[in-house]
Amino acid sequence: MQMKKTSPAVILDRDGTLCRDVVYMSRFEDFDPLPGVDAALRLLQDAGYRLFVATNQSGVARGLFPLETVQAINAKIRDYFLEKGVNLEDFAVCPHHPQGSVPEYTLDCACRKPKPGMLLDLAFKHGLDLGRSYMVGDMPRDAQAGLAAGCQGVLIPPQRGIPGLDNNVRLKEFNSLLDFARSVRGVDASHVC
Numbered sequence: 658m659q660m661k662k663t664s665p666a667v668i669l670d671r672d673g674t675l676c677r678d679v680v681y682m683s684r685f686e687d688f689d690p691l692p693g694v695d696a697a698l699r700l701l702q703d704a705g706y707r708l709f710v711a712t713n714q715s716g717v718a719r720g721l722f723p724l725e726t727v728q729a730i731n732a733k734i735r736d737y738f739l740e741k742g743v744n745l746e747d748f749a750v751c752p753h754h755p756q757g758s759v760p761e762y763t764l765d766c767a768c769r770k771p772k773p774g775m776l777l778d779l780a781f782k783h784g785l786d787l788g789r790s791y792m793v794g795d796m797p798r799d800a801q802a803g804l805a806a807g808c809q810g811v812l813i814p815p816q817r818g819i820p821g822l823d824n825n826v827r828l829k830e831f832n833s834l835l836d837f838a839r840s841v842r843g844v845d846a847s848h849v850c
C-alpha cells in the first residue's frame with residue numbers, strides 16, 4: 658500500500674503574529690494586521706506551503722465571548738486575507754482554560770498551546786506533513802507547541818533566554834514574519850543545495 662501524500666504547511670498563531678494582540682479580541686473591528694504580513698503569507702504560499710492558523714482563545718472559557726464570536730471573527734480574517742490573495746485554509750481554536758468560568762470549557766485540555774493538539778488535529782484533517790512544516794508565533798508556547806508536534810518552531814521577534822528552547826536546532830527566531838518568509842526555501846526547490 659502506498660503512503661498518502663502529505664503537504665508541508667505553515668501554521669500561524671493569530672494574535673500578535675498575524676495582527677496586533679489586543680488581548681481578547683471580541684469584535685472584527687479590532688483586527689489590526691501587522692505590517693508586511695500579507696506579503697509574507699503570499700511568499701510562503703508561493704513557496705508551496707499551505708497556510709493554517711492555530712489560536713488559543715481562553716476568552717471563551719473565561720466567559721468573555723462565545724466560541725461563535727471567535728469563529729465569526731476568524732471567518733472575516735480569512736476573507737480579509739483572501740482579498741489579498743492569501744488562503745488561510747482553516748483556523749484551529751482552543752476555547753479552553755483550566756481556570757475558566759464557563760464549565761463546558763474549563764478543563765486542562767490537550768489543545769491549548771504549548772500542547773500540540775491543534776496542530777495534530779490540523780495535520781490529521783488536512784493531510785499535513787508536520788516534519789516539513791513550521792509553527793510560527795510570538796510566544797514561547799507557540800514554538801513549544803510546534804516542537805511538540807514535530808514541526809520547526811519559529812519565534813517572532815527573537816526571545817533569547819527561554820529555558821528549554823535555547824540552542825534547539827528545530828527553533829528559529831526572526832525579527833518579522835516577512836524575514837521568516839524570505840528565509841524559507843520553496844518546497845519544490847528543497848533538494849537544491
Ligand SMILES: [Mg+2]
Pocket residue numbers: 670671672673674678794795796
Ligand atoms: Mg500570540
Ligand SMILES: [Zn+2]
Pocket residue numbers: 750751752753766767768769
Ligand atoms: Zn483546548
